[in-house]
Amino acid sequence: MSTRMTMVAKILDGKACAAAVEESLKERISKCQVAGITPHIAVIIVGDDPASHVYVGAKIRACERLGIKSTHIELPESSKETELIEVIEELNNDNSVHGILIQSPLPNHMNEELLTDLIDPLKDVDGFHPVNLGRLVQSRDDCLIPCTPNGVMRLLDWAGIDTKGKRALVIGRSRNVGMPQAILLASRGADATVTIAHSRTVDIATQCLDADLIVAAVGRPNLVKKSWIKPGAIVVDVGITRVDDADAERGYILVGDVEKSASQVASWITPVPGGVGPMTVAMLMENTVRSAEFRF
Numbered sequence: 001m002s003t004r005m006t007m008v009a010k011i012l013d014g015k016a017c018a019a020a021v022e023e024s025l026k027e028r029i030s031k032c033q034v035a036g037i038t039p040h041i042a043v044i045i046v047g048d049d050p051a052s053h054v055y056v057g058a059k060i061r062a063c064e065r066l067g068i069k070s071t072h073i074e075l076p077e078s079s080k081e082t083e084l085i086e087v088i089e090e091l092n093n094d095n096s097v098h099g100i101l102i103q104s105p106l107p108n109h110m111n112e113e114l115l116t117d118l119i120d121p122l123k124d125v126d127g128f129h130p131v132n133l134g135r136l137v138q139s140r141d142d143c144l145i146p147c148t149p150n151g152v153m154r155l156l157d158w159a160g161i162d163t164k165g166k167r168a169l170v171i172g173r174s175r176n177v178g179m180p181q182a183i184l185l186a187s188r189g190a191d192a193t194v195t196i197a198h199s200r201t202v203d204i205a206t207q208c209l210d211a212d213l214i215v216a217a218v219g220r221p222n223l224v225k226k227s228w229i230k231p232g233a234i235v236v237d238v239g240i241t242r243v244d245d246a247d248a249e250r251g252y253i254l255v256g257d258v259e260k261s262a263s264q265v266a267s268w269i270t271p272v273p274g275g276v277g278p279m280t281v282a283m284l285m286e287n288t289v290r291s292a293e294f295r296f
Contacts, residue, residue, distance in 0.1 A: 009266040010159075012236065014151075017158040018278035022066060025289055029067055032292050039292035040069040041099035041125060041284075042091050046084065046110065047077035051242070052103050059101075062281050068288055071097070081110045085118060092120045098295070099125035099288040122294055125287040128176060136180060139187055144287045149181040151279025152215060152236050153190065159268065161234060168192040169211035171204070171257070172218040177238060181215055204228075216257035224258040229265040237269070238276045 032039055041063065045056055056072065063070040073087060084102075091100050100123045106112050116124075121131035127146035135143030156163060168185045172178035173196050185192040192213065197204050208214055208228035216224050217238035229235060239257030256272030263269045270276055 007231070007264065007267065009235070009263040009269040012155055012159055012268050012270040012275055014155060014270060014275040014278040017155050018151075018282035020158065021154065021279075021282040021286060022062070025066055025285060028289050028293065032289065032296075033067075035296045037098075037292050037295055038067075038069050038096075039099075039289050040071070040097050041101060041288045042071040042073060042097050043101045043103060044073045044075070044084065044087060045103040046075045046079055046106055049105060052105070056103055058277075058281055059284060062285050063288075066285055068285060077107050079107075081115070084110065084115060088115065088118050092118075092123065097123065098291040099123055099284075101126055101284070123291055125284055125291060126176075127180070127287065133175065133180065136183055144290065145184070145283070146176055146180045147283035147287065148177050148217075148238060148276060148280045149184050151276060151283045152181060152238070153184050154283065155236070155270070155276070155279050156234075161268065163213060164191040166192045166212040166234075167210060168194045168213040168215065169197055169207055170194060171197045171208075171214065171216045171224065172238075173198045174217070177217040181217065185213075185215075214258075218257055220257055221255040222257070222259050224262065226259050226261040226265055229262045231265050232267045233265070235262055235266040235269040236276065237272050240272055240277060 029039060043056055043059060045052055060070050060072060075084060091097050100119050102115060116128050117130065119129055121129045124132055124144055127144045132143045136145060163185060170178050170182045182194045182196050184190060186194045195207060197207050201207060205228045208224060209230050211233060213234045215236045215238060219239045219241055221241045221243055235258055237256035237258040241255050242252045243255045245253045254273050
């Protein structure tokens, strides 16, 4: 009778890694300021989605820690798409603004893809513009990389995890996370052999068991089971979902895409929260500084 190895995974501490990234940015920000440039990000939020306001608050606090100027633009949910377009055009033409971010989700009557395409690619600190995604595919160094996938790569590197030759499974194929994550893992230097799983994938459990590294990014609580994890695999849980819990102080808990018990099988795992989330914010700060550096 075979038994599975039991271990306690090491924690991929996104908070600690994000703090290290912020520390490394301080010198770069100082150089910008010496050149007469203060990195400046404008964040646009439309409507009153509570989670969006929490995320925007985290970004603004990071700016305050680093001395990055932030402008917070709030529009009512009833705003017309043309009003948001006017705001984007004004920010594109403002030389003091280096980064523009449209907080998701937008109201249903707005076309998020169209609006993203209107942002100046050099100010697209989310890294979602087709120009930046195209340059990422070409492995060019003049692009702004999507924050969450870049944060995952930085976190793995910070922990000393070598992805060369590893079989990596990315669960999810969104243009914001899954697809760019796969590209980054397969790129020269990272050199993983990458498989992308999605809603049409047959027998995803077997795909997981074959993987040395799993990046789960679908936003489905506890999708990936402990029994799907190969002993010693590295698990990065990008997903974070509010799940109602009457026993919790706030009435809900935050749950990732991977069962917490996976930590008994994996060698490394990201906590939820405190794993990928802080890295996303840190990479947003880095993209803002990088955009400011384009000016000199």
